[in-house]
Amino acid sequence: MYRSIIILLTAVLVLPFTALGQEADSMSQSRKWYVPDAAVIQYAGNMGMLSAGPGYDLAKKKIALDLLFGYVPKFEAEEIGRIISLKATYKPFRIALNEKYTLIPVQGGLGVSYHFGDQFSTSWEGPIPKGYYWWPTSWRVLGFAGAAINRKIEDSTVKNLELYGGLGTYDLVTTAWYRDDRLTLWDIMSASAGVRISF
Amino acid sequence: MQDLNAKNIFRIKEAAISPSDTLIFAITSDTQGFYAHNDDLVEHINKHQDADFVLHNGDITDFGLLKEHKWIYDDFSKLEAPYVMVIGNHDATGNGKDLYKAMYGDYNFTFVVADRKFIFLNTNHWEFDGKAPDLGWLERELQDAEQYQNVFVVSHIPPNDAAFGKNKIQPYKDLLREYGVSLSIHGHGHGYAYTRDNDEDVYELQVASTDKREYILMKVFGSNIDFKRVNF
Numbered sequence: 001m002y003r004s005i006i007i008l009l010t011a012v013l014v015l016p017f018t019a020l021g022q023e024a025d026s027m028s029q030s031r032k033w034y035v036p037d038a039a040v041i042q043y044a045g046n047m048g049m050l051s052a053g054p055g056y057d058l059a060k061k062k063i064a065l066d067l068l069f070g071y072v073p074k075f076e077a078e079e080i081g082r083i084i085s086l087k088a089t090y091k092p093f094r095i096a097l098n099e100k101y102t103l104i105p106v107q108g109g110l111g112v113s114y115h116f117g118d119q120f121s122t123s124w125e126g127p128i129p130k131g132y133y134w135w136p137t138s139w140r141v142l143g144f145a146g147a148a149i150n151r152k153i154e155d156s157t158v159k160n161l162e163l164y165g166g167l168g169t170y171d172l173v174t175t176a177w178y179r180d181d182r183l184t185l186w187d188i189m190s191a192s193a194g195v196r197i198s199f
Numbered sequence: 200m201q202d203l204n205a206k207n208i209f210r211i212k213e214a215a216i217s218p219s220d221t222l223i224f225a226i227t228s229d230t231q232g233f234y235a236h237n238d239d240l241v242e243h244i245n246k247h248q249d250a251d252f253v254l255h256n257g258d259i260t261d262f263g264l265l266k267e268h269k270w271i272y273d274d275f276s277k278l279e280a281p282y283v284m285v286i287g288n289h290d291a292t293g294n295g296k297d298l299y300k301a302m303y304g305d306y307n308f309t310f311v312v313a314d315r316k317f318i319f320l321n322t323n324h325w326e327f328d329g330k331a332p333d334l335g336w337l338e339r340e341l342q343d344a345e346q347y348q349n350v351f352v353v354s355h356i357p358p359n360d361a362a363f364g365k366n367k368i369q370p371y372k373d374l375l376r377e378y379g380v381s382l383s384i385h386g387h388g389h390g391y392a393y394t395r396d397n398d399e400d401v402y403e404l405q406v407a408s409t410d411k412r413e414y415i416l417m418k419v420f421g422s423n424i425d426f427k428r429v430n431f
Contacts, residue, residue, distance in 0.1 A: 076201075076301030077294060119294060127361075128325045135262065137293040172262045182234040187270070 038162075038198040040066045045192025046142050046170045047085040047113055048072050055196055064089045064196065070113070079117065087111030087142065089164075100152050107164070108145035114138055135172060144168030144192070160198035168192055200272055204304040207281035211252050211312050218314035218348065223249060225280070225429075226415040228256035228355075228386025229408030230271055231289055236409040237274040243431035248416060250280045251312070256386030256406050257287025257323075257355030263295020268302055283310075285319045287355040287386065288362060291326035307336050315349045315419060316340075322354040322385075324364030332363070334370055341378040348422050349381040357385035357392075357403050375401040381424055391415075391428055 031037075036054030043050060048070020055066040065088050072081025089109035094102045120138035124130075146166015153159060173188040216222060225244050230237050244250060255275075260267035275282050286299045286306050299306070306321035318340050322332040332354065344350045352375060358368045375383055376399055383403045391413060392405035404426070407413040417426040 077297040081294075115293075119296065126325065126328075133292060137262075172264060173266055176232050176261065176267065179232050180234045182238060183270070188266075 036199075038064075038066075038196050040068060040194060040196050042068060042192060042194030044190060045144060045168050045194070046140065046190065047087075047111070047192075048081065048083045051083070051085065055198075057198070062091055064091065064109075066196075078119075082116040083113050084116075085111050085113035085142065087144075089144075091148070094150075102150040102152070104148040104150070104164075106145070107148055107166070108143075111142040111144070113140045113142060115140070141171040142168060143170070143174075146192075148196075157199060158197055162196040162198070163193070164196065165191065165193035200268070200302055202304050203272075203302055204283050204308065207252070207283055208310045210281040211283075211310065214251065216251055216313040220313060222313045222315060222417075222419040223251050224417050224419075225250045225253045226256065226384060226404075226406045226417060227253065227409060228406040229258040229287070229389055230255065230274075231258045231261040231267075231287075231408075233408065233410040234270055234274065236412060237271065239412070239431055240409050240414060241274050241277050243429075244414070245277070245279050247429075248280075250416070252280050253278055253282040254317075254353055254384070255282060255284040256353060256384060257285045258289045258386060258408075259284055259287060259299075260290055260295065263290050263292040263298060265294075265298055268298055272302075283317075283319070285353055285355055286321050286323065288323040288326050291323050296326075306331070307333060309340055311347070314347055315351065316344070316347045318350065318352045320352055320354040322356040322363050322367075324356070324367065325362055329364060332367055332371065334367060334374060337371075338374055338378075341374060341380070344378040344380065349419060349424065350378065351382050351384060352380055353384045355385065356387045357405055358383070359394075359396075359403075360387065362387075372396070372400055381422075 037057040038055035040055045041052045047068050049072050051068035051070035053066060053068040055064055058065055068085045070083035070085060074080050087109055089107050091104050091107045094104055096102050115138050122136045122138045124133055144166055146164060148162050148164035151161045153161065167189040169188045177183045177188045225248055227240060244253060259271050284303055290299050307319065309316060309318045320332050320337055321327065324331050356363045358371050380401050383401050385403060385405045388405045389408040390411060391407045393402060395402045406415050413428055413430050415426050416429050
């Protein structure tokens with residue numbers, strides 16, 4: 001399942017380049033909805049140690065919607081971790097630093113992720129009574145905030161390079177923080193960074 | 200943060216406690232999410248008890264997350280006494296089984312100190328697809344029970360709970376009685392209990408969760424067992 005999604009993803013990521021070749025003169029207008037606007041690679045951020053996938057720009061680039069396929073190395077586990085995440089980042093405003101560089105001083109958003117593997121469950125099937133565990137182990141809700149810097153590139157297939165970073169958390173550790181007096185917000189936050197390459 | 204049980208058991212054995220000494224140990228359970236209380240528990244045991252070791256009856260974490268294990272480790276690594284933790288049902292959710300194995304070790308294990316045998320049993324029946332508790336393993340470990348002044352069986356889910364596995368409850372009680380186990384020690388219920396079904400059965404001690412701000416202090420001398428509930 002995960003592997004076939006990766007193959008599909010690779011195909012989708014190649015699309016912008018084939019589309020370019022065919023429709024070089026009117027590419028921005030004729031780009032099909034499913035052709036991504038960007039390719040994203042992210043380190044950490046509760047979506048796997050490394051994740052990558054297509055990105056889409058919505059609402060005049062105020063919202064970035066990224067579909068990321070994450071990988072967690074085996075470490076001591078039985079098998080590697082595989083995670084699919086969909087995240088939406090809101091970029092309220094931009095500050096032009098010069099002709100090339102633009103700063104997004106604040107951005108933030110939400111995401112959901114799905115963890116593959118037999119050890120994860122959505123419905124707690126079997127003998128476990130309903131409501132015994134209140135959370136599904138396969139689905140996580142993520143929250144994050146940070147900043148980004150963009151570099152415009154003229155006369156190139158790659159139109160823009162964005163470097164972003166920030167802090168993030170997720171549902172389970174947030175409930176732990178809410179219930180306990182000792183845990184601080186720092187305890188439940190972790191840093192992440194990524195690159196968003198726009199075509 | 201690896202093989203913590205083996206490392207702590209090594210420390211317990213290194214102390215070379217004599218069988219004629221009074222063996223003193225504290226028992227806690229269900230630390231899941233109660234970090235502020237866990238801080239106080241560790242401080243209280245360090246300050247007030249001369250415990251040879253501390254036992255934890257499982258549900259170390261709420262969600263079986265590495266982050267939670269690290270938070271627990273922050274507290275328990277401050278204990279002056281070595282500590283040994285058995286796996287609870289919450290510790291077996293998500294990636295929890297792999298994490299427990301890496302951080303603490305085997306789900307079922309034993310150690311002997313001062314002529315007393317401690318048997319740690321994974322009793323999380325539902326989370327281990329009905330394979331736990333492994334009563335065949337338990338019976339093998341009970342074969343030499345007569346050699347020791349006391350045998351304690353330590354696990355998370357107490358019998359008389361469907362989560363122990365309905366078909367495992369009576370055979371477990373029969374085994375403990377047959378081999379003359381001194382005490383069956385559990386967590387899971389988040390409150391103190393000390394019960395047995397009838398005069399022949401082995402007593403079952405259920406240790407409170409740390410948010411109840413209570414732990415058990417056990418003193419064993421000769422074949423006598425004496426414990427008290429300690430509030431912190």
